[in-house]
Amino acid sequence: MKASLVGDIGGTNARFALWRDNDLHAVQVLATADYSSPEQAIEAYLKDQGLERGDVSDVCLSVAGPVDGDEFRFTNNHWRLSRSAFCKVLQVERLSLINDFSAMALGMTRLKPGExxxxxxxxxxxxxxxxxxxxxxxxxxxxxxxxxxxxxxxxxxxxxxxxxxxxxxxxxxxxxxxxxxxxxxxxxxxxxxxxxxxxxxxxxxxxxxxxxxxxxxxxxxxxxxxxxxxxxxxxxxxxxxxxxxxxxxxxxxxxxxxxxxxxxxxxxxxxxxxxxxxxxxxxxxxxxxxxxxxxxxxxxxxxxxxxxxxxxxxxxxxx
The missing domain is CATH 3.40.367.20 (Hexokinase; domain 1)
Structure with a gap:
């Protein structure tokens, strides 16, 4: 069974994790300045997890800004993204983009005591x-x-x-x-x-x-x-x-x-x-x-x- 991946991309850091059993696994934080594109950062993350292109079927990324259309330009870092090109490069079946504060709001449903x-x-x-x-x-x-x-x-x-x-x-x-x-x-x-x-x-x-x-x-x-x-x-x-x-x-x-x-x-x-x-x-x-x-x-x-x-x-x- 192929893996699913989630990301939360900010101005300075991009956070990635595998999504399995309805929870986060193998969370890793990468500096956006170290990579020319989200695809390159995700490839580095996958390599660290022993995964390759084609091993992930579904990706959901939290990004700052409106998420309509194929092209997305990050408002808080130098990255740009084409949904179609992203899926082709990483051999991903489905890419979903979600506004960063929509993701933050949904994250409130998972708060634990002490958080x-x-x-x-x-x-x-x-x-x-x-x-x-x-x-x-x-x-x-x-x-x-x-x-x-x-x-x-x-x-x-x-x-x-x-x-x-x-x-x-x-x-x-x-x-x-x-x-x-x-x-x-x-x-x-x-x-x-x-x-x-x-x-x-x-x-x-x-x-x-x-x-x-x-x-x-x-x-x-x-x-x-x-x-x-x-x-x-x-x-x-x-x-x-x-x-x-x-x-x-x-x-x-x-x-x-x-x-x-x-x-x-x-x-x-x-x-x-x-x-x-x-x-x-x-x-x-x-x-x-x-x-x-x-x-x-x-x-x-x-x-x-x-x-x-x-x-x-x-x-x-x-x-």
């Missing part, structure tokens, strides 16, 4: 949508729907590019500071790795402080070390994330809960859990009463996108 932390208490309504939102290289937003009998549907979207919401005079000043530099201010402008730096620079400018840090890691480390300016940035980041997540909950009716994913927030998880996220999340005027009981979790699982690609593949194989 998430409660941010806001509540009881998820399984009959209602769940929101999956995460800051990383950009800001991803996805929707998870239960179809019953352990079947799921993930709806992709571009919710990271909505306008950044403003809730008070300080946030209006921050918005204006950033707008004066770049024009339109989307949620992703602030709620991403690069956005953390942009937010830090804006707050320093408003407070008349000279910026001391140039990378997200430096800002996070400074905040964890107690530096007031960096702490203020993390606090404001958390509050903006609360506002964006709350807007999405109202739009979707997402009483199925909110999953916060991505690489940025887990790096300052303790600060985030003590932040004003929850207050901003529910700060919706006459609709603030909608939020008590909507659970929010911070997800720390390592391979949710890869698992989600596997869930998508399994659902296709089952049909």
């Amino acid at each position: 998430f932390v409660e941010v806001c208490p509540g009881q998820a309504d399984a009959a209602r949508p769940a929101l999956v939102i995460g800051a990383g290289t950009g800001l991803g937003v996805g929707t998870l729907l239960s179809l019953g009998e352990q079947h799921w549907m993930a709806l992709p979207g571009e919710g990271g590019h909505v306008d950044l919401p403003v809730g008070n005079a300080r946030e209006a000043a921050i918005h204006q500071q950033i707008h004066s530099q770049i024009g339109h201010v989307s949620a992703e402008t602030v709620l991403s790795g690069g956005g953390l730096v942009r937010l830090y620079q804006a707050i320093c400018a408003l407070d008349g402080a000279a910026p001391r840090h140039k990378t997200p890691a430096q800002i996070t480390d400074a905040a964890l070390g107690g530096e007031p300016q960096a702490l203020a940035v993390i606090e404001q980041f958390s509050r903006f994330l609360g506002r964006v997540a709350g807007n999405n909950v109202l739009t979707l009716g997402a009483r199925g809960g909110v999953y916060i994913v991505g690489g940025v927030v887990p790096r300052f998880a303790e600060l985030f859990l003590r932040s004003g996220f929850a207050a901003s999340f529910a700060d919706k005027g006459c609709m603030s009463g909608y939020f008590p009981g909507v659970p929010v979790w911070l997800v720390t699982a390592e391979f949710s996108g890869l698992l989600g690609a596997g869930v998508a593949l399994q659902q296709m194989l089952d049909h």
Whole structure:
């Protein structure tokens, strides 16, 4: 019996695994910069597993961007892909591409104890949508729907590019500071790795402080070390994330809960859990009463996108 393969391809790393018995096996992480194409990276992965071209029948890849048509250009690395050429080169019978946040959403159905932390208490309504939102290289937003009998549907979207919401005079000043530099201010402008730096620079400018840090890691480390300016940035980041997540909950009716994913927030998880996220999340005027009981979790699982690609593949194989 031929193998099935799943992949989760990001800007820096591509994660691959064999999909067998409804689970991941032989997970391996490869640097995208080391390979000229996804085909070349997959061949290297297969070689490490003692497999060759033609040994894999089905492939499902999680990728950043819309997945229509034969040609796909990765938005966060130098790779390009033609579905027909991919199948021919690797002698694959079927290739499925799934939006990265659709895969991330499906991955939430496989969370295990210890892979998430409660941010806001509540009881998820399984009959209602769940929101999956995460800051990383950009800001991803996805929707998870239960179809019953352990079947799921993930709806992709571009919710990271909505306008950044403003809730008070300080946030209006921050918005204006950033707008004066770049024009339109989307949620992703602030709620991403690069956005953390942009937010830090804006707050320093408003407070008349000279910026001391140039990378997200430096800002996070400074905040964890107690530096007031960096702490203020993390606090404001958390509050903006609360506002964006709350807007999405109202739009979707997402009483199925909110999953916060991505690489940025887990790096300052303790600060985030003590932040004003929850207050901003529910700060919706006459609709603030909608939020008590909507659970929010911070997800720390390592391979949710890869698992989600596997869930998508399994659902296709089952049909």
